[in-house]
Amino acid sequence: MRFHTRLLALAATVAMPFGAAQATDLEVTHWWTSGGEAAAVAEFAKAFDATGNKWVDGAIAGGGGTARPVMISRITGGDPMGATQFNHGRQAEELIEAGLFVDLTELAEKENWKDVVNPPSLLDSCTLDGRIYCVPVNIHSPQWLWLSHKAFEDAGVPVPTNWDEYVAAVPALVEAGKVPLALGNQPWQSNLLFGAVQIAIGGIDLWKQVNLGKDAEAARSPEMAKVFQAMANAREMAKESNVQDWNQATNMVITGEAGGQIMGDWAQGEFQVANQVAGQDYSCLPGLGVHEYISTGGDAFYFPKLDDPEQTKAQLELASLMVSKPVQVAFNLKKGSLPIRGDVDLEAANDCMKKGLEILAAGRMLPSGDQVFSADTQTQFNDLMVEFMKDPSISAEDAQKRYADIVENAD
Amino acid sequence: MTRTGGNAPPVRGSAGGSRMSSNRPIRLFRNLNAKISAIPMIATALVVFVGGTVWTIIYSFTNSKLLPRAKFVGLDQYERLWNSNKWLISIENLFIFGICSLIFSFIIGFVLAALLDQKIRFEDTFRSIFLFPFALSFIVTGLVWQWLLNPDFGIQSVVRSLGWESFDFDPLYNANIVIYGILIAALWQGTGLVMCLMLAGLRGIDEDIWKAARVDGIPMWKTYLFIVIPMMRPVFITAVVIIASGIVRVYDLVVAQTSGGPGIASEVPAKYVYDAMFLSQNLGQGFAASTMMLLSVAIVVIPWAYLEFGGRKSHG
Numbered sequence: 038m039r040f041h042t043r044l045l046a047l048a049a050t051v052a053m054p055f056g057a058a059q060a061t062d063l064e065v066t067h068w069w070t071s072g073g074e075a076a077a078v079a080e081f082a083k084a085f086d087a088t089g090n091k092w093v094d095g096a097i098a099g100g101g102g103t104a105r106p107v108m109i110s111r112i113t114g115g116d117p118m119g120a121t122q123f124n125h126g127r128q129a130e131e132l133i134e135a136g137l138f139v140d141l142t143e144l145a146e147k148e149n150w151k152d153v154v155n156p157p158s159l160l161d162s163c164t165l166d167g168r169i170y171c172v173p174v175n176i177h178s179p180q181w182l183w184l185s186h187k188a189f190e191d192a193g194v195p196v197p198t199n200w201d202e203y204v205a206a207v208p209a210l211v212e213a214g215k216v217p218l219a220l221g222n223q224p225w226q227s228n229l230l231f232g233a234v235q236i237a238i239g240g241i242d243l244w245k246q247v248n249l250g251k252d253a254e255a256a257r258s259p260e261m262a263k264v265f266q267a268m269a270n271a272r273e274m275a276k277e278s279n280v281q282d283w284n285q286a287t288n289m290v291i292t293g294e295a296g297g298q299i300m301g302d303w304a305q306g307e308f309q310v311a312n313q314v315a316g317q318d319y320s321c322l323p324g325l326g327v328h329e330y331i332s333t334g335g336d337a338f339y340f341p342k343l344d345d346p347e348q349t350k351a352q353l354e355l356a357s358l359m360v361s362k363p364v365q366v367a368f369n370l371k372k373g374s375l376p377i378r379g380d381v382d383l384e385a386a387n388d389c390m391k392k393g394l395e396i397l398a399a400g401r402m403l404p405s406g407d408q409v410f411s412a413d414t415q416t417q418f419n420d421l422m423v424e425f426m427k428d429p430s431i432s433a434e435d436a437q438k439r440y441a442d443i444v445e446n447a448d
Numbered sequence: 449m450t451r452t453g454g455n456a457p458p459v460r461g462s463a464g465g466s467r468m469s470s471n472r473p474i475r476l477f478r479n480l481n482a483k484i485s486a487i488p489m490i491a492t493a494l495v496v497f498v499g500g501t502v503w504t505i506i507y508s509f510t511n512s513k514l515l516p517r518a519k520f521v522g523l524d525q526y527e528r529l530w531n532s533n534k535w536l537i538s539i540e541n542l543f544i545f546g547i548c549s550l551i552f553s554f555i556i557g558f559v560l561a562a563l564l565d566q567k568i569r570f571e572d573t574f575r576s577i578f579l580f581p582f583a584l585s586f587i588v589t590g591l592v593w594q595w596l597l598n599p600d601f602g603i604q605s606v607v608r609s610l611g612w613e614s615f616d617f618d619p620l621y622n623a624n625i626v627i628y629g630i631l632i633a634a635l636w637q638g639t640g641l642v643m644c645l646m647l648a649g650l651r652g653i654d655e656d657i658w659k660a661a662r663v664d665g666i667p668m669w670k671t672y673l674f675i676v677i678p679m680m681r682p683v684f685i686t687a688v689v690i691i692a693s694g695i696v697r698v699y700d701l702v703v704a705q706t707s708g709g710p711g712i713a714s715e716v717p718a719k720y721v722y723d724a725m726f727l728s729q730n731l732g733q734g735f736a737a738s739t740m741m742l743l744s745v746a747i748v749v750i751p752w753a754y755l756e757f758g759g760r761k762s763h764g
Contacts, residue, residue, distance in 0.1 A: 102727055105726070105727070106722075106725075106726030106727060109514065109726060109729070110726065113514075113515065128729075130514075131513055131514035131515050131729070132514065132515075135515055222706075222707065222709040222710060223707065223709075224708075224709075224712075279598065279599060279600060279618075279621050281707070411513075411729070412514075412727070412728055412729040412730075413513070413728040413729060413730045413733075415728075416723065416727050416728035416730075417728070420533075420534050420712055423709065423711050423712060424533065424534075424711040424712045425711070426711065427623060427709060427710035427711030427712075427713065428623050428710070428711045428713065439533075
C-alpha cells in the first residue's frame with residue numbers, strides 16, 4: 038500500500054513537468070473594464086484556464102484612448118504581453134509591418150477561418166500582404182440609439198421610433214426635467230455620435246463618398262450641411278450632460294435621468310448588468326431608426342512575438358479558442374456584441390442583438406472608421422467633434438468646413 | 449587612501465611648481481579625480497539629454513507615424529502644428545495657467561509664510577497642513593478637485609442645498625473658465641511648497657535687521673516689502689525655477705480633472721505631445737510640438753539664466 042502511494046507520488050513528480058510545461062502564463066491586456074465588459078472577458082479567461090494555461094488579466098482602465106498608448110509602448114519598448122486587444126483596422130498596422138506580431142496564417146488555414154468568419158471584411162483587416170496577424174472576436178457597431186422608457190413615460194410622450202420623433206420629443210423631456218441626450222466628455226464619443234448622425238441624416242451614399250472615397254467636395258455639400266445642423270441640434274440636447282465615461286452616460290439612460298444616448302452596441306452589456314429588458318425597459322434603434330445600417334468594426338486580439346516557444350504555443354491555443362463556437366457564444370452574449378461567425382446559434386440573444394443579427398444577415402454593413410481612416414485622421418475627427426459638441430460658439434458651417442479640410446488631407 | 453594619493457600631485461605642483469613647468473596647471477586637469485568620477489554622469493547627460501533632444505529635433509522634420517522613419521518632409525509638421533486649433537488653445541492655456549500660477553503661488557506662499565513667521569502657536573501643525581497637499585500626486589489632486597468642482601455633487605450642490613439656489617460654480621464644465629478650475633487645484637497643491645521655501649528664506653533673515661528696522665520706526669509691511677523681500681532673492685529664484693518647471697510639464701492634473709475637456713478647452717502642450725505621439729500615432733507631429741516647447745522654454749530661460757548666473761562667474 039505504502040509502496041504504491043510512493044510510486045504514485047513518484048509518477049506524479051515525473052509527470053508534473055510535462056503537465057507544467059503546458060500551463061503557461063499569458064498576460065492579456067485589454068480595456069474592458071465596465072461591468073458588462075468585465076463579465077464578457079471573464080468568459081475568455083475561464084475557457085483559457087480550462088485548457089490548463091493561465092490567463093493573467095491585464096485590464097487597463099480608461100478606454101482605448103488611454104490603453105492603446107500603454108500597449109503600444111510596451112510592445113515597441115521590448116516588454117510585450119502575451120496577447121493584446123486592439124480594434125481591428127489600422128491601429129496596429131505599423132506594428133505588423135515592423136514584424137512585432139505572431140503570424141497566425143497557418144492556424145487560420147488549418148481551422149479554415151476564411152470560411153467561418155463573417156463578414157469576410159473582419160479577416161481582411163487582420164491581413165497584411167496575405168498573412169493573418171490577428172483574431173477578430175466580435176462585431177461592434179456604433180450606430181445605435183438607446184432610449185429609456187422610463188424617461189419618456191415621465192415626460193408623457195411615446196417612446197420614439199426614429200431620430201425625428203426623438204428630436205420632436207425633446208421639449209417634453211426638458212419639461213420633465215430630463216437631459217434629452219446623454220453624452221460623455223471623451224472625444225471619441227462625440228465622433229461616434231457624428232458617425233451615427235451622418236448615416237442617419239446624410240444617408241449611405243454620402244457616407245461612402247466621404248469615408249471611402251475621401252471626397253472633400255461631398256463633405257462640403259449641402260447634404261452634409263444638414264448633418265452638421267443635426268449635430269448642432271444634438272449639441273443643444275446634450276448640453277446638460279456632465280459625465281466623462283460612456284458607461285456613466287449609459288447609466289443616465291438606465292436610471293431614466295436622460296432620454297437617450299447614441300452609443301455602440303456595447304452599451305447593451307450595461308443594460309444587462311442592470312437587469313433591464315430590451316423592449317420593456319429600454320429600446321434600441323440601429324442607424325437611429327432611419328437607415329438601418331451598421332458598421333462592422335470590433336475588437337481583435339494580436340499576439341506579440343515572444344522568445345519562449347511555450348508561450349508561442351499558448352498564444353496559438355488562445356487564438357484558436359477565441360474563434361471557437363462555444364467561446365464565441367458565451368463571450369458575445371455577455372458583451373452584447375455580435376459573433377464573428379455566421380454558423381453559431383444565438384438562441385439566448387435579446388431583441389437588440391437579434392436586430393443586429395438581422396441587419397448582418399441582410400448584408401447592410403459598412404466598414405468602421407478604424408478600418409477606413411488612420412489613427413491620426415481619426416484623432417483629428419475626434420478633436421474637431423468634441424470641440425464642436427462642447428463649444429456652442431462654433432457654428433455648424435465652420436465645423437463642416439474644418440471637417441472637409443481633414444477629409445481632404447486624410448490618409 | 450586613494451583619495452589623498454590622487455589629490456596630492458596637483459596640490460604639490462601648484463604649491464611648489466618645482467619639477468613641472470612653473471606655470472599654473474592647465475585648468476582642465478585641475479581636480480582631476482572629481483572630473484573623472486563625473487564622466488559617467490556627463491556621458492549620460494550628453495547621450496540621454498542632449499542626444500535625445502537632437503534626435504527629437506531631427507525627427508520632427510520627418511513624417512514618422514507610429515515608428516520613427518527617416519523620411520524628411522521639411523517643415524510640414526510645423527505647418528500643421530501652427531494651423532491646429534488644439535495647439536493654439538494649448539499654448540494659450542499654458543500662458544494663462546503659467547502667469548496666474550506664478551503670481552498666485554508667490555503671493556499666497558509668501559503671505560502664508562509671513563503669517564507663520566509671526567511666532568504663532570502650533571506652527572508645526574499649520575506647516576504640515578499647508579504642505580500636506582504637496583505629498584499627493586497630481587492624479588489624486590486632480591480627481592479630488594474633479595469631484596469638488598462637479599456641479600452635481602461638489603461645491604455647487606452643497607451651496608445650493610444650503611439655500612442659495614442660483615449659485616453657479618462649475619468651472620470644469622464651462623469652456624471659458626475651465627483653465628482656472630485646473631489652476632485652483634494646482635495652487636492647492638503647490639503653494640505649500642512655496643510657503644516652506646519662503647519660510648526658510650524668512651528664517652534666514654538676521655534678527656538684527658528686524659531690530660534695526662523697528663528702531664528706525666519702519667512699519668512692518670514696509671520692512672517686508674523693501675528690506676526682507678530684496679534680501680530673499682536667492683529663495684525667490686529657487687521658487688521660480690521649481691514652479692516654472694512644474695508649469696511647463698503640467699499634464700497629469702489636466703488628464704485627471706478634465707482630460708482636456710470640455711471639448712478641447714483645457715488642452716496643454718504636454719498633452720498635445722502625448723496625444724500626437726501615442727493616440728494619433730504620429731510621432732513626427734509630437735516631435736514638432738515638443739521641439740516648440742523646448743524652443744519656447746529656451747527663449748525664456750537662456751537670457752534669464754545668462755543675466756542671473758552669467759555675471760557671477762567672474763567672482764566665483
